[in-house]
Amino acid sequence: MQDILFDFISNYVSLTDDEKNALLSLDLFHSVKKGTVLLKEGQKTQDSFFVLKGCIRVYYIIDGEEKTTAFYTELGALTPHCVINKEPSDYFISCVEDSIILVSNADMSIEVNAKFPKFDVMCRMLSEELLAKQQIDFDAFKTSSPEQRYLNLLQKRPDLLQRVPQHQLASYLGIKPQSLSRLRARILEKKN
Amino acid sequence: MQDILFDFISNYVSLTDDEKNALLSLDLFHSVKKGTVLLKEGQKTQDSFFVLKGCIRVYYIIDGEEKTTAFYTELGALTPHCVINKEPSDYFISCVEDSIILVSNADMSIEVNAKFPKFDVMCRMLSEELLAKQQIDFDAFKTSSPEQRYLNLLQKRPDLLQRVPQHQLASYLGIKPQSLSRLRARILEKKN
DNA sequence: CACATTTCTTAACTTAAGTGAACGAGTTTG
């Protein structure tokens, strides 16, 4: 499990053994059971999450309805909005599957970053990269229809369709579960 | 104009006069005429943009149609995707109005950041903040209808409705210009 | 100033998503 983390980090900076040990000594790894809620609406937290194995999900409850807006799977990094802006969270985060998650506390990060400036550089590269990636995803969402979005998801993250209940996928695609059902039936018909 | 920049920066780090002068000596400010294209599809660039005055716009051309996905106005920062991933750009960037824009080259940034680690810290804070903000925007887009998105835009960025042609706003809202017209008429009717 | 172009609106028609309800399959739980 540690290797997964260090392999990931090596894409950005190279760590000495000292630095690796410093990281490991922080006791960052957590096993989390399916269904566990990591963050609730209205709560504040200082924790960021990095998925080593499994899947976590971001969702709002609007007019009593769950609206899923994001899934984070292997190597996905999520810093909740409330960590940045210090406001109570607008959304929930929960585990879609039994998962292994790295949880890093903001205070702790400050310490580590002070000791090892490398981490700061890595964080900057990472968030710049994530920002650019998310911009592309947002653009693709804006410029395409629900059907195109579904086909695009099928291409880019086919695993999600297996791992995640369809009604959660539906709101992720910006539509209702019934519409997703219908849309899938429509696509199957076209193929034949 | 310089004050606008330094006021903005002071939200993140405090600069000494030396550092301010170092920044100013880089000749970053550019006046750009309405309609100027700053980046074309297929091009690569190392430049990031920061709007001091005016408005720039990101758009794709898909099946011969312009699809606008973002507007950057005063204090908006845009690092094109191609700066991060070194691939040719998928989109265009152009000036909606006569604008004053700070253009910062990636190589230059590396130099400056090496000399003044403070800038690195600021860039990290900025991109983390932008990432979190964009996530919220993306979530709001996914969880709402075109009409709600329009009303939301009216709340959050009323200036855009004045500055920007409606057919560009339409694709920004994920719909066709005719639908935006109709939607606006519908809303007016409801009020009366 | 007249002509061309761009921008916005309106209308009729088509297509797809939202809504409410019902049903069966699978899972959970008392």
Place this chain on the structure above:
DNA sequence: CAAACTCGTTCACTTAAGTTAAGAAATGTG
């Protein structure tokens, strides 16, 4: 094991967005 839930699908109906076309209003240009 039976009752209660959850999940996905289907259907009939409503609502809103896409499409095509036409024309009015505003803007730009020779």
